[in-house]
Amino acid sequence: MDALQAKVTLDKDYTIGKVDKRIYGSFVEHLGRCVYGGIYEPGHPQADAQGFRKDVLELVKELRVPIVRYPGGNFVSGYRWEDGVGPRENRPRRLETAWKSIETNAVGLNEFCDWAKMAGSEVMMAVNLGTRGIAEACDLLEYCNHPSGSALSDLRRSHGWAEPHRIKTWCLGNEMDGPWQMGHKTPAEYGRLAAETARAMRMIDSEIELVSCGSSNPNMPTQPEWEAITLSETYDVVDFISMHQYFSNEADDTPDFLAQTLSMDGFIRSVAATCDYVKAKKRSKKTLNISFDEWNVWFHSRQQDNQITERTPWSLAPHLLEDIYTFEDALLVGGLLITLLTHADRVKMACMAQLVNVIAPIMTAEGGAAWRQTIYWPLLHASLYGRGTALQLAVSSPKYDSKTYTDVPYLHAAAVENDEGGVTVFALNRSLSHPLELACVLRGYEDYRVAEQIELAGADLKAVNTEHSQPVAPQKAGNAKVENGVLHTLLPAASWNVIRLEKGTK
Ligand code: AHR
Numbered sequence: 344m345d346a347l348q349a350k351v352t353l354d355k356d357y358t359i360g361k362v363d364k365r366i367y368g369s370f371v372e373h374l375g376r377c378v379y380g381g382i383y384e385p386g387h388p389q390a391d392a393q394g395f396r397k398d399v400l401e402l403v404k405e406l407r408v409p410i411v412r413y414p415g416g417n418f419v420s421g422y423r424w425e426d427g428v429g430p431r432e433n434r435p436r437r438l439e440t441a442w443k444s445i446e447t448n449a450v451g452l453n454e455f456c457d458w459a460k461m462a463g464s465e466v467m468m469a470v471n472l473g474t475r476g477i478a479e480a481c482d483l484l485e486y487c488n489h490p491s492g493s494a495l496s497d498l499r500r501s502h503g504w505a506e507p508h509r510i511k512t513w514c515l516g517n518e519m520d521g522p523w524q525m526g527h528k529t530p531a532e533y534g535r536l537a538a539e540t541a542r543a544m545r546m547i548d549s550e551i552e553l554v555s556c557g558s559s560n561p562n563m564p565t566q567p568e569w570e571a572i573t574l575s576e577t578y579d580v581v582d583f584i585s586m587h588q589y590f591s592n593e594a595d596d597t598p599d600f601l602a603q604t605l606s607m608d609g610f611i612r613s614v615a616a617t618c619d620y621v622k623a624k625k626r627s628k629k630t631l632n633i634s635f636d637e638w639n640v641w642f643h644s645r646q647q648d649n650q651i652t653e654r655t656p657w658s659l660a661p662h663l664l665e666d667i668y669t670f671e672d673a674l675l676v677g678g679l680l681i682t683l684l685t686h687a688d689r690v691k692m693a694c695m696a697q698l699v700n701v702i703a704p705i706m707t708a709e710g711g712a713a714w715r716q717t718i719y720w721p722l723l724h725a726s727l728y729g730r731g732t733a734l735q736l737a738v739s740s741p742k743y744d745s746k747t748y749t750d751v752p753y754l755h756a757a758a759v760e761n762d763e764g765g766v767t768v769f770a771l772n773r774s775l776s777h778p779l780e781l782a783c784v785l786r787g788y789e790d791y792r793v794a795e796q797i798e799l800a801g802a803d804l805k806a807v808n809t810e811h812s813q814p815v816a817p818q819k820a821g822n823a824k825v826e827n828g829v830l831h832t833l834l835p836a837a838s839w840n841v842i843r844l845e846k847g848t849k
Pocket of ligand 1: 372415416417418517518637696697
């Protein structure tokens with residue numbers, strides 16, 4: 344079969360910006376089996392003294408997750424953080440309305456902060472601006488971050504956490520534009536509340552970073568008006584605007600599905616443009632960055648979820664949002680990571696939603712194993728090799744039209760120079776039928792050689808990884824070589840590729 348031909352030029356001097364490692368963040372919500380039966384399963388053979396699963400923790404550590412958003416999500420908009428602190432035996436069981444479950448509060452913020460420390464991750468804490476307001480957000484901040492000598496910091500100390508958690512990053516609510524959200528708001532209502540909460544929180548701790556809620560997804564009828572109105576209140580007192588987006592192949596149209604990176608790209612451009620509009624209106628010198636703090640593929644579990652919540656509402660840790668990911672999902676996730684890298688100058692945080700069991704790269708069986716879903720692999724590769732400075736590529740690739748998108752380049756690529764001087768090229772070949780011959784001109788890296796080539800390829804598009812079999816796993820490949828300052832390689836049809844280059848003599 345004839346290969347497609349694509350050409351890329353990368354130049355050491357043409358950079359997009361520094362990659363903030365926090366774009367490889369994740370998300371743990373009190374939802375389904377993410378916490379209970381996910382990171383935490385007392386009684387499991389792998390559980391530590393606190394009840395956290397060591398096998399799950401090892402997989403999380405392998406991913407080098409820099410930051411984890413917590414405790415929601417929709418969950419946070421009805422959450423009383425006080426329920427989850429103090430002696431376990433006194434913690435209330437609550438009706439958790441976002442996911443129609445029972446919340447036992449066996450895990451609360453102190454335990455979670457301990458877990459995050461073990462995982463090597465920072466915590467990104469969300470405050471409840473649905474059913475609660477400024478006072479409760481301030482109380483939570485005082486409890487978490489104030490060293491001692493005040494009622495709530497001393498309460499934390501009396502609970503066994505003498506040192507403050509020093510949580511730097513805080514989300515001002517979650518998806519507050521969504522009618523499904525407890526206490527959802529108009530943009531004017533949210534803008535005022537978020538701005539006043541931000542001001543009050545900064546009075547307690549001036550070191551914190553704050554995230555203002557953006558639209559829940561690009562299809563919200565109020566996007567981008569929501570951003571324009573809310574930011575006109577919050578712009579000066581926050582550091583980020585949030586973005587959320589989920590992707591689906593419900594229509595079972597893989598070429599169209601793999602083109603959905605264009606939708607993420609367009610959404611980022613639209614939110615950045617709206618931030619810049621508010622900046623211009625305010626004659627501000629500050630540029631607002633983006634926290635893409637929920638993104639992933641999500642559709643496989645929807646029918647099952649409706650049945651669970653209808654037939655067995657108010658259960659403990661139900662099997663909700665347990666998408667089993669296919670090989671083609673992993674390809675799209677690779678493409679989405681490339682898209683985040685191409686906006687490294689603006690997207691400074693991002694959280695794959697979520698981390699364990701719930702639309703997650705890691706799955707667990709109760710009392711049994713923990714394993715890597717297909718989407719684990721591109722996230723791992725990007726997290727390990729995509730840190731440093733993102734390079735601006737000139738890409739010339741043949742294109743296709745899909746049902747929703749036109750001019751979709753078969754080749755989707757990004758490159759990062761890491762801090763040790765190595766360069767990683769990430770490349771997705773979206774063609775389902777043709778390999779792609781890539782010629783990549785290396786300006787400023789002419790004396791580099793291929794150190795490693797990894798590919799995720801060759802599997803059935805619908806192949807999945809389970810507890811017992813993991814057919815979707817990366818392989819070492821060996822066809823890439825640098826000749827006269829040009830990297831040549833053949834990317835298999837439907838493949839995710841990682842080519843690591845190092846300065847060398849060969
Ligand atoms: O990640 C699952 C849910 O998706 C989150 O709770 C919510 O914020 C979003 O709608």
